[in-house]
Amino acid sequence: MSLFSARTTNLAQLVVDAAKRSPNAPFGTDTTSAPLAQVLEKARELTRQLGSAGLRKGAVVAFVGVTSENYLVLWMAAQLMGVRTALINPHYPQDLLRDMLSDLRPDTVAYFDDSFGAPADASWRLLDGREAWDGRVTLTPAQPGAQVPAMTGDPAEWGLACEGAEIACYMHTSGTSGQPKFCAQSHAYFLKLGRYIADSLGYTRFDLVYAPLPMFHINPLGYGLVAGLTAGAGVLGARRFSAAEFWPTVKRIGATALVLHGTPMKLLLKDTGPSDSAGHDVRAVFFASAEFLERFDIPVGATVYGSTEAGGLCHLWHVRPGDREIAPEGPTHYAGGARFDVEAMVTNDGEILVRERSPQTLFSGYLRDGVVDRAVDNEGWFHTGDRGRLDELGNLVFIERMSESIRVNGEYVPIDFVERRLEVEAGLSEFAIWSRSDPISGQRVVLWVTDPELDVVRTTEVIRSLPKIMRPVEIIRVAKLPRDTGVNKVQRRRLTGESVLSRHTVSSD
Numbered sequence: 001m002s003l004f005s006a007r008t009t010n011l012a013q014l015v016v017d018a019a020k021r022s023p024n025a026p027f028g029t030d031t032t033s034a035p036l037a038q039v040l041e042k043a044r045e046l047t048r049q050l051g052s053a054g055l056r057k058g059a060v061v062a063f064v065g066v067t068s069e070n071y072l073v074l075w076m077a078a079q080l081m082g083v084r085t086a087l088i089n090p091h092y093p094q095d096l097l098r099d100m101l102s103d104l105r106p107d108t109v110a111y112f113d114d115s116f117g118a119p120a121d122a123s124w125r126l127l128d129g130r131e132a133w134d135g136r137v138t139l140t141p142a143q144p145g146a147q148v149p150a151m152t153g154d155p156a157e158w159g160l161a162c163e164g165a166e167i168a169c170y171m172h173t174s175g176t177s178g179q180p181k182f183c184a185q186s187h188a189y190f191l192k193l194g195r196y197i198a199d200s201l202g203y204t205r206f207d208l209v210y211a212p213l214p215m216f217h218i219n220p221l222g223y224g225l226v227a228g229l230t231a232g233a234g235v236l237g238a239r240r241f242s243a244a245e246f247w248p249t250v251k252r253i254g255a256t257a258l259v260l261h262g263t264p265m266k267l268l269l270k271d272t273g274p275s276d277s278a279g280h281d282v283r284a285v286f287f288a289s290a291e292f293l294e295r296f297d298i299p300v301g302a303t304v305y306g307s308t309e310a311g312g313l314c315h316l317w318h319v320r321p322g323d324r325e326i327a328p329e330g331p332t333h334y335a336g337g338a339r340f341d342v343e344a345m346v347t348n349d350g351e352i353l354v355r356e357r358s359p360q361t362l363f364s365g366y367l368r369d370g371v372v373d374r375a376v377d378n379e380g381w382f383h384t385g386d387r388g389r390l391d392e393l394g395n396l397v398f399i400e401r402m403s404e405s406i407r408v409n410g411e412y413v414p415i416d417f418v419e420r421r422l423e424v425e426a427g428l429s430e431f432a433i434w435s436r437s438d439p440i441s442g443q444r445v446v447l448w449v450t451d452p453e454l455d456v457v458r459t460t461e462v463i464r465s466l467p468k469i470m471r472p473v474e475i476i477r478v479a480k481l482p483r484d485t486g487v488n489k490v491q492r493r494r495l496t497g498e499s500v501l502s503r504h505t506v507s508s509d
Contacts, residue, residue, distance in 0.1 A: 010187040011079040011168055012159030014194070014229050015040065022205045022232035030212065030238050030249050032069040032133065043076035044156040045135050050081065050127075051155030053139040054148040055108065057082035057162075060170070061127065062104060064090045064097065065112030067215045067237040070132040072225075074110060075215070077132075079168070082159035086170035086182065087216035090116065096179070104170065104182060105370055108139065164188035165360055170367055171216060171308050182367040183308045188360035193218075193312035194226035196339055200302060200316055201257060201284045203231035210255035212238035212246070213264070222312040223286050224259040233257070243267045247276040258285040263489065265292055270429060294321035305335025305352075305398045309363045309375070309382055314342040314354045315396050327397045329416050335388070335396040344396055345381075351402060352388040353381040404492050406435040408443055408469040418470050422447070426462040427455070432481055433472060434492040447472035448495050450480060456504050463506050475504040 008014055018025070023037035034042075055061070061083050065071050078085050086104055088097070101109065101124070109116075110127035128138040162168070168187045172180035203209065211224025220237060228235035236253060241264050250258070260268075269292060277296040285292070288301030300320055306313025317326075317336025327334045338344050341361045344354045355376070356362045362382055365372040376382050387399045399414060406413040415433060422428045430450040435443040447463070454477060463471050478501060482494035 008191060009164045010082075010159060010162035010166070011190060011226070012082065012157075012162065014191065014226070015043075015076055015079055016160070018229040018232050022234075025205065025232060026208060026234035026236060026253075028069045028072060028133075028236060029067065030210070030236050030253055033236055036234075039073055039076065042073050042133065042135060043080055046074065046077040046132060046137055047081050047155040047158075049137055050077065050139060051151050052148070054142060055081065055083065055127075055139060055155075056149065057158040058084065059107040060084045060086060060104065061108045061110055062086040062088055062101060062106040062124075063110050063112075063216075064088045064116055065110070065129070066090060066239050067213075067220070068112055068133075068239055070112050070129050071215065072237060074127075074129045074132045074137070077156075078159075080156045080159045082162050082166075084167050084169065086172075087221070088172060089180075089214070089216050092180075100172065100180060100182075103179075103369075104367065162187055164191070165364075167364060167372070169221075171218065171221075173308060184364040184367050184372045185308075186360045186364050189311065189363060190222060190226045191230075192341065192361055193222045194230040196313075196341075197223045197227035197286070198230040198233075200318075201227075201286060201300075203227060203233050203257060205232035207231065207233040207256045208254055209233050209235050209257045209259065210238075210250060210253065211235065211259035212241045212249075213259065213261065217261070218306075218308050218312045219259050219261050219287070241267075243271045247272055247280065250277070250282060251280050254281055256281050256283050258282055260285060260287045262287065265289065268292070269295060288319055290319050290321055290323040290325075293319060297321075303334055303336070305333075305386075305388075305396055307384065307386075310354045310384065311339065311342055311356070311362045314339055314344060314362075317395070327391065329397055329399055329414060333398045333416055335398050337395055346388055346390055346396070350387040350389065350399075352384045352386045352396065352398070354384060355380045355382065406433070406443055406445055408438075408445065413445055413470050418445070418466065418472075421466060422459070422462060425465075426459040428459065430481060432490045432492060432495065434495045436474075436496075445470060445472040447475045448481065448498070449475060449477055452477070460504075460506055471506065473506055475506060476500055477502040 019037045019040040023035060025036045026033045027036045027039045063085055106124050108125040108127050110129045112129045125142055126140045164187050166187055167184045169185045170182040171185060172182050209224050209228040211220035213220040215221050225235050282298050285298050285301040287303060293301050303317050303319055304313040305315040315335035315338050317334050341357045342354055343357060346352055365374040385402050387402045389397050391397055418433055433445055433447050436446050438444040478498040482491045484491055
């Protein structure tokens with residue numbers, strides 16, 4: 001049963017309500033946790049320290065760190081205070097972090113380990129969150145000699161007055177095609193997303209939701225933490241995802257629901273098997289193929305289409321073990337039916353557009369120069385930049401990013417289809433295809449691989465079995481594939497910048 005009520009208008013109310021109804025639900029990480037009611041008291045104590053140091057409702061605090069118990073309790077304190085959090089990938093290069101923070105213009109930057117280095121000329125305050133779980137935080141003064149503004153009321157209750165349309169969070173995009181953009185997300189955005197996920201996967205107060213991904217990504221925060229609180233379930237995060245430690249951890253903590261995305265799902269399929277997962281209590285997993293469910297004996301899962309902008313997700317498809325592949329592009333890219341509060345269309349050139357049916361379902365816009373740009377057209381459509389199609393039942397199928405598409409002789413090359421053929425028939429594992437310009441066809445396909453034991457003959461045979469426009473014309477071996485450090489996606493546009501170890505031309509015969 002979902003505990004979220006129509007009276008709940010913000011994340012602070014959601015946290016307080018969940019702690020009242022499920023005081024003993026575990027909250028924290030897979031290594032350090034406590035009952036939710038106790039964590040709420042820790043967070044309340046932190047709000048009083050921060051309020052006394054001058055932090056106020058509506059301030060923007062950038063969280064630069066990996067998921068930890070310190071991170072999570074400080075996030076909870078921020079909700080209680082009505083502080084806007086900006087969740088930032090800590091593994092970005094320092095110059096990129098500096099540029100992103102300059103664009104964000106935060107009041108305060110929170111850090112959680114010794115690796116964070118603030119620029120010498122930084123104008124923001126620093127919040128040391130390394131001991132937040134133990135009840136200690138330190139906030140540097142705003143200016144030398146500056147007086148702290150008067151504090152009215154209990155800072156642990158300021159956030160309870162936030163309106164649903166107020167911004168709760170700034171979450172950045174992955175930045176695969178440029179500098180990451182900050183997406184403004186309202187309290188209502190998270191509440192609607194959390195309710196939709198909790199209802200779709202049937203979260204209850206008896207569940208323990210495990211979300212072992214970084215909280216600056218919408219999956220663990222929206223599908224895991226907020227959805228778990230919506231149902232009064234226990235919620236545990238992780239400092240990092242490890243395929244080797246995943247199933248032992250799942251069994252040790254007693255997880256009943258998992259929140260993943262495509263890359264960890266594929267890693268688990270590649271590196272673990274039924275003997276590793278035997279004895280788990282998982283009943284549902286978010287973002288799963290039928291193969292994953294069958295391999296690890298899990299009764300139900302879901303695959304989705306969406307984005308940070310598109311309400312966290314806008315389409316969902318339930319999957320069960322043994323389901324056939326329901327789209328040529330593959331089940332992990334099958335988006336399924338639209339959320340009840342979202343509508344979608346596909347334009348003549350194949351771009352997916354989404355529009356909210358009720359206010360604050362999609363993101364509020366991109367933060368640019370201190371102002372939130374709504375980022376929709378005159379009719380309210382958000383142009384996703386993704387290419388897709390509708391199946392015979394009207395369900396949406398995501399194909400690829402239009403900015404990462406390959407077009408040969410005017411025809412699109414289905415990247416996922418080609419890569420799955422190479423994976424299954426050529427036995428490739430760490431590889432990607434991308435394009436190079438061609439004066440005749442416009443683009444040609446190129447295959448990048450990292451395997452030093454690459455079987456060139458076998459791979460070439462598979463390539464020649466593909467339709468002509470889909471065939472890579474060259475195999476390039478590199479030491480590593482460039483990946484986004486947040487969600488581990490291959491950044492295809494950076495492939496051409498990798499040092500080449502060897503090349504092999506594939507003849508057109």
